[in-house]
Amino acid sequence: MSSWEVVIGLETHVQLNTKSKIFSGSSIAFGAEPNTQANVVDIALPGVLPVLNKEAVQCAIRFGLAVNAEIAPRSVFARKNYFYPDLPKGYQISQYELPVVGKGTLTIEVGDSEKIINITRAHLEEDAGKSVHGASPGQSGIDLNRAGTPLLEIVTEPDMRSAAEAVAYARKLHELVQWINICDGNMQEGSFRCDVNVSVRRKGEEKFGTRREIKNLNSFRFMQQAIEYETRWQIETLEDGGKIEQATVLFNPDTGETRAMRSKEEANDYRYFPDPDLLPLAVSAADIDVIRATLPELPSAMKARFEREHGLSTYDAGALTASRAIADYFTATLQVFGGEAKLAANWVMGNVSAKLNEEGRVIADAPVSPALLAGLLKRIADNTISSKIAKDVFEAMWAGEGDADAIIERKGLKQVTDTGAIEAIVDEVLAANAAMVEEFRAGKDKAFNALVGQTMKASKGKANPAQVNEILKRKLAG
Template identity: 50%
Template sequence: MREDYEVIIGLEVHAELSTKTKIYCSCTTEFGGDPNTHCCPICTGMPGVLPVLNEKVVEYAVKMGIATNCEIAKFSKQDRKNYFYPDLPKAFQTSQYDLPLCEHGYVEISVNGKNKKIGITRIHIEEDAGKLIHDAYTGDTLVDMNRCAVPLIEIVSEPDIRNADEAIAYMQALKSTLEYLEICDCKMQEGSLRCDVNLSVRKKGETKFGTRTETKNLNSFKAIARSIEFETNRQIKELENGGTIYQETRRWDDDKGVGYAMRSKEDAHDYRYFPEPDLAPIILSEEYVEKMKAEIPEMQFARKQRYINEYSLPEYDADQITSSKYMADFFEKAEAKCKNAKIVSNWLMGDISRKINESEMNDIRDVKFTAEDLGELIILIDKGTISSAIAKKVFDEMFETGKKPEDIVKEKGLVQITDENAIKEIVVKVIGENPQSVADYKAGKDKAIGFIVGQVMKASKGKANPGIVNKLIIEELNDK
């Protein structure tokens, strides 16, 4: 990016709330399910039906407002946003227009050691739409209404974000908050947390905002970061070439790494918002808000401090582990099993995170083995039952199949050999077969030992205790 430009970014984040039932009826919100099995006359917009607001939705939204330092409205209302689309059976989305539940909040982020507040303009409640399925074989388009009227909150930020790193840090902070409040399962792959990016650029020193574009429905951190970089470069290039930025809605193709214009402001909808006459205003008392405040659980910052104090984790580890509630919960369970906090933390930040990122998983909840299994694996290493090298193999198998580590070790006969006589037998054999290495060692080339160790481990299929192997090789060579 060019140094003489500044990027102005605001995010609109949609989070599906993890209430048991939908926002205006008692259908389940569960993900999946055969098409059109999680719906009823109300959420499919049959003629004559009326909505009844699910109180949990208000509770969850208010908690998010409190956790992001918002003012909670004592009087708010719901409005109809009118537009035609086959996934919207009532032909209006019930949302909140001018009187949202929460306003004027902020979250704190830290990028490269610098702290920054990102303002939150508003948080409001609304309903999700259904899903269109295009049948490539028949050419038909079918509607699945299972997701119709699943409750959402929309979190709108101020245009305080300046680059992709800040955007990701902000999303990370929201995700963590939603997780700790246990109000959204934050599975970005499944679309339960998604984000629209509003972006404009201007020459540094300018006070007026440039024309902004909105890139819709980004459902991974990677896609958010890449689309921001793409759109920033596109807008700067356009302006440098004497072009104009048009206010438009854009779509991001993450496979190709390219954004496209979808529709311009000229054919933008006139949503004809007006107050939903079938729903009374939402009136909250001071006592209600206080009660919600009291119910806010331990959030990331508190837990991070606790990990530093209670488990003596380095600050970096504590920060990484607690950035996801599910990771932190996993950590605590594994630690309870093996009582070795730092090693658990190493596994989580290392192999486990790497594997999750390489796979199509949302996060640690999709991992097949349990936290107790990880604890057991660490115990097996501690006790010397398996070597660290073998442990990696066991871990791969656990990740692949979800089998218990002790079962894998047993099945594959991976128990470490610590019997010195047995190892000595192999050592003698290997040394006998490699006179050149022995000669090298005698000539002062210590590196030769490494080769012999490698051969011994190979001969023992990795099961020989490396410490004993080392010790015996040196003894044997010195005896020669």
């Protein structure tokens, strides 16, 4: 196995966040009754014509800017001709020779290292409809609601060398398209679909092997499994003296296997040519500037800023910018809190994210809002409560019991910082634990920690731990 290298490239279909279709005024809302969102243009009646959706173009340009790509001043829509019942015109309008977005890059992290993945191009195109099986025996039903939904197809160079890299790229892209608000990222509903080109070659070999394309992967887990299976299969096939035939394959999540599609057996000849119903798409430098101005701070820039401005580690800054929602949550928390960024970062990545994982929620649905969390952080920072008590307060806030101040007040969790009061408790503890005091004096440092514990316990956790330490040290030394 180790003498083989896998080569992977991705083509990702990203459904754009528009209200209407790319070439018609039909809604693209998900889940409508079949064919109720398919108008005369979408079902390709004789005589109908396409008119391009401005928002779709702007989404494409936003993406181009986000991956530092060239935006073509002039791009062209072409027809990709083939017959399929879910393709009403008998051709798909796509971009072929001149796409709107040219070469760009996306940096991924795998383990501790970074890797730049080259994006070849991104082009606008329309989605096809859906075939629904089992309508009547021997028949398929065609639903054209999805036909004409705007897609951005993002194509990479064959730059990835493992399933892990491919998945890291896909995840990174998935976050980015949501970050810049061009896609809702809903993989269940097909808003983000990956086709993965896989080939293998002997290590050191320069020529690529023959690739097979795994179509329509709509989960990262399946992507990982599919690539791993496909890689093994190709290596085994070659080692057994077989040959890889170029093919389109589907992944079956039930068996964990890939298999070639029957319908694509014959060689396709798509007869691309410029669509005479559409004119060249012109994008001026001024158009680009306007769109650039609406682009949010990108994750890479925000990450660098977090490190620079807030003194966060690369790891923390990376985790906090892993998604737009997390970054927004963190930024909002920090803004209200106004204190040390590291404390806010620890809470967002620690307690908040643990709780979300535990309950399978996304951060947007967290019952503890950034404002609530900031209220808690303030009380930690000003020593009203200890970190330990803070965890209890957080749990109570999560359960909807109100804000931090109200909970602290109601439950009487306020930290004891009155030196006299703490001294009184320490005195009681020392008196009751004479044996431990002896041990400490005999040189057992561990006994000190035990005495701190006893004191905290006696104060029901409310005594300020730093003060307890200090007073204990003083008294034991005395």
